[in-house]
Amino acid sequence: MIVQGTPQAPGCPFTGALPEDAAERNALLSSVPADHGVVADSSAAAAAVEAPVADWVTIPDLYRDPFPMYRRMREEAPVHWVPAVNRYMVTSYAACHTIEQDADTFSANESGSLMKRAMGHSMLRKDDPEHKIDRDSYGSTLRPGTIKNHWASIFEKNNTKYLEELAAKGPGADFVWDYAAPYAAENLRLICGFHNSTQEDFQHWSQTMIDGTGNYADDPSVWAKSEASSKEVDAAIDDMIPYLRKNPDPSLLSGLASMPIPLESIRANLKMTIGGGLNEPRDVLATTVWALLANPDQLADVLANPKLFSVAFEESVRWVAPIGMYPRQTTRETVLEGVRLPAGARLGVVLGAANRDPAVFTDPETFNIHRPKKPHLGFGGGAHFCAGTWVARAQVAQVAMPALFDRLPSLRLDPDNPSIDAGWVFRGLTKMPVLWN
Amino acid sequence: MPTITFVQPTGKSDTVSVEEKTSLMRAAVANGVEGIVGECGGQAMCATCHVYVRPEFEDALPELSEDEDEMLDCTTAERTSQSRLGCQVSVGVHLDAIIVDVPTDQV
Numbered sequence: 001m002i003v004q005g006t007p008q009a010p011g012c013p014f015t016g017a018l019p020e021d022a023a024e025r026n027a028l029l030s031s032v033p034a035d036h037g038v039v040a041d042s043s044a045a046a047a048a049v050e051a052p053v054a055d056w057v058t059i060p061d062l063y064r065d066p067f068p069m070y071r072r073m074r075e076e077a078p079v080h081w082v083p084a085v086n087r088y089m090v091t092s093y094a095a096c097h098t099i100e101q102d103a104d105t106f107s108a109n110e111s112g113s114l115m116k117r118a119m120g121h122s123m124l125r126k127d128d129p130e131h132k133i134d135r136d137s138y139g140s141t142l143r144p145g146t147i148k149n150h151w152a153s154i155f156e157k158n159n160t161k162y163l164e165e166l167a168a169k170g171p172g173a174d175f176v177w178d179y180a181a182p183y184a185a186e187n188l189r190l191i192c193g194f195h196n197s198t199q200e201d202f203q204h205w206s207q208t209m210i211d212g213t214g215n216y217a218d219d220p221s222v223w224a225k226s227e228a229s230s231k232e233v234d235a236a237i238d239d240m241i242p243y244l245r246k247n248p249d250p251s252l253l254s255g256l257a258s259m260p261i262p263l264e265s266i267r268a269n270l271k272m273t274i275g276g277g278l279n280e281p282r283d284v285l286a287t288t289v290w291a292l293l294a295n296p297d298q299l300a301d302v303l304a305n306p307k308l309f310s311v312a313f314e315e316s317v318r319w320v321a322p323i324g325m326y327p328r329q330t331t332r333e334t335v336l337e338g339v340r341l342p343a344g345a346r347l348g349v350v351l352g353a354a355n356r357d358p359a360v361f362t363d364p365e366t367f368n369i370h371r372p373k374k375p376h377l378g379f380g381g382g383a384h385f386c387a388g389t390w391v392a393r394a395q396v397a398q399v400a401m402p403a404l405f406d407r408l409p410s411l412r413l414d415p416d417n418p419s420i421d422a423g424w425v426f427r428g429l430t431k432m433p434v435l436w437n
Numbered sequence: 438m439p440t441i442t443f444v445q446p447t448g449k450s451d452t453v454s455v456e457e458k459t460s461l462m463r464a465a466v467a468n469g470v471e472g473i474v475g476e477c478g479g480q481a482m483c484a485t486c487h488v489y490v491r492p493e494f495e496d497a498l499p500e501l502s503e504d505e506d507e508m509l510d511c512t513t514a515e516r517t518s519q520s521r522l523g524c525q526v527s528v529g530v531h532l533d534a535i536i537v538d539v540p541t542d543q544v
Contacts, residue, residue, distance in 0.1 A: 101466070101478075135480075143482075145507035314544070373513075375474045375485060375544045385477035390511070 048340040051088055054080040066324065066424040067365065070353035079339040079347075087327070087346040091353035093360045093377065095337040099328055099349050100381035103127055106328040108384060110346065113327075118212030118226050119275060120268025128383050134269055135387065139255040141191065142387050147394045150250045151191065155399040158186045163400075163407055172414065175432040176286045180400075184282040187395050191277075192270060193244055193251025197236050205229040206278040209271055210426075233271055237263075277388050280322040283428025285396045287421070288316035289404065290429055291367040293413050298369050299405075306402055312369050313397035317355075318376035319367045324352030324424050326380065351377045352427065410437040439528035442536040443470045443488075457530065461523035461537060462486035472539040479524035481505050485544060486523035487512040488537040497532040499525065514540030 057069050057080075070091050073080050078092035090096055099106040109127050116125060123134035140146050166179040173179070185199035185206070194202070212226025237253065244254040252273065256266045292299040292312060302308040330345045341347075355376045356364040362371065379386035386392075405411065413419060414433040422430045438454040441464050445451075453468045465473035465486070474485035481504045490498060498521065501509075505525045509516050519538075528535060 140504075143504065143507060144511050145503070148507075373542060373544050375476060379476065379483075381476050382478035383480070385480065385482055387482075389483070 048335040048338055049077075051079045051081045051339050051341070052077050054082045054089070055084075057082050057084050057089075059084050062424040063422055066352060066427075067356065070350060070356065071365075074353055074357060077339060078337040079341070082348075085348060087348050088341065089325075089348045089350050089353075090336070091350045091357075092337060093354040093357035095339075096349050096351060096354040096377055097381065098336060099347070100377070100384075103383060105331055105334050106347065107331050108328060110327050110329045111344070114215060115213040115272075118209050118215070119230065119271035120264060122265075122268040122272035124272050124276065124384065131383055134261075134265055135383070137256055137259055137261045137265070137269070138252055138387060141250055141252050141255055142391050144390050146250050147390055151187075151391065152394060152399065154190055155187055155395045156403075158183055158190075159395075159399050159403055162186070163403060167407065171435040172417075172433055175289065175434045176282065176429050180282045180285045181278075183400065184278050184285070184395070187281070187391075188274065188277045191251060191391065192273060193240060193249065193253035194236050195243070196239050201232070201236075202274060202278060205233055205271075206274050209233075209275045210279075213275065214425075230271060233274065234267055237267060237270065273388075276323075277391075279426050279428065280386075280388070281392045281396055283320075283322040283426065284313065284316055284392060285400055286429040286432055287320045287322070288312055288396065288401065289411075290413070290419055290421070290432060291316055291319065293411065293434075295367060298367075301369065303405060308369060309401050310393065310397040311373075313393060313401070314376065315367060315369045315371065317378035318361070319355070320421070320427050321351045321355050321376075321378040322426060322428060323378075323380075324427050325350045351380070352424065408436045412436065439533045440535075441465075441528060442534075443473070444536065444538045445472060446539065446541045455528060458527050460525070460527045461488060461521075461535070463524070464528075465523060470539070472543060473523055474543045475524060477524075481508050481522055481525055484508045484511045484513075484522065487514060487540050487543060488521055488523045488526075489517060489519040489540065490521050490526070491536045491538070492519065494532065494535050495519075497535075499527075512540070513542040513544055 054073055061069060073089065074091040078095040079088050079090050082089045090099060107127050108131070109125055113125055115122070123131050126134060162179050162183040165182070166173050166175070169178050181203060182199050185202040189197060189199050189202045208225040208229040211222050215222040215226065240253055241257045244251070244257045248254045248258065253266070253270065292302060298312070302312055325348045328347045328349055330341050330343055330347065333343045334341050355361070355378060358364050360374055379389045412435050414435050417433040419432040420430050421428065439457060440452055440454050441461055442450050442452040443465060451468070451470050453464050453470065455464045460479060462473060462475040462479060466475045473488070476485045477483035481502070487509070502525070505522050508522060509520050512520065
């Protein structure tokens, strides 16, 4: 079994949570300038308030179940300074939405980003126009037309393979590690165009580079693993490019191989995609199935009306956003929903909290496929709107879920071996034993 | 300034005046027009700025690109021959007033 990350440890791959260990934390804090400085008064900011300090938020609590803390923060103010994660956490829907719509004030190009060290400077940490060049280099690979004409049949083939492996494993198998993870990893491997690698390579590379991205404790063994994976990805790319130039296919690397894009960008963007394109479909598949199995009335509605598979998928992304938080940094002093922020402030945009804001969603803590439809923020918004959105929808809602309930109609959670959901930057099931007849 | 009229399914309408070269999506989002989301910020990637352009304005519209065409197949409300993505249609000298119907659903 592949273990998801290091529970409760440094935690914050794509954002910057502080390590839990006091010595590691002090070492880090002495190396990083604090952003939470005093802001000079200006007329525009005069009416605004300082961000309240949420010193009661801890990383272990966030890891176990962040939602009660998100609720408490959201009820108090849309933005808090959170010492435990060394950044402001933005928890209201309106404030998160404002950030998504204003890339000039809220930059993705965060200073001191460990993601840049672990994976190189990918499009995820660039602003337009630099971001757009990289984003455009992904061409039509992830767009609905290519999914329909090319990837859908491949996803179906992969789904059959891994679903049969799950069935062969027998009742008591783990839904995440015996099915969702290898299925998502194999799909991603082919989308990336790594014909010289395995889905196991992808799971290993993804997790070790994510761990590097969150290595605020500067643990040499974490860097060693992350750097080894990074080099293996570089070698796989170098190996594949000549082949794909001669034998082009609809994969990302094939498209990139034919473009005047610097190798450095190709490497960084593919590493970001390997790190950021595997957990999400894996976790949304498991979370959606977990929620439906826990709500048999809603599962019955979905099975009676297959159009509801995609509704269940979206409700799941709202309810437990697989990426719960991502970073931004202010380029200037600003006021966000009445809260004053200094220039250079490091922010965590907490989609996991925004998606449960009662100002937008009624009874937000409940999984309910019949709720009035409102746009959630689970895929992000603006220029950084998730490039893999349609791939995720296709592989999970169109291909995997209908086939799964068709193949294993008596699928159920194991009452004697409970599932475990965990995480906050990435949240999903870390254990999900299932039974069937 | 060019004007855009968004007609809601309820019959209620909003007319907004915007700078030339502003897209229908941007105009709607900036003015808080209901029913236009524009999640992806105008990349023809999310299909949440779907509008039905009234037939009398058809000739002034830009051609449908492949990206817009495939994305229109992904709209939540039914695609019709009047369907366009609001992010791909801009107002300007060639189109100084336009009326569009907002669909019942974007998500």
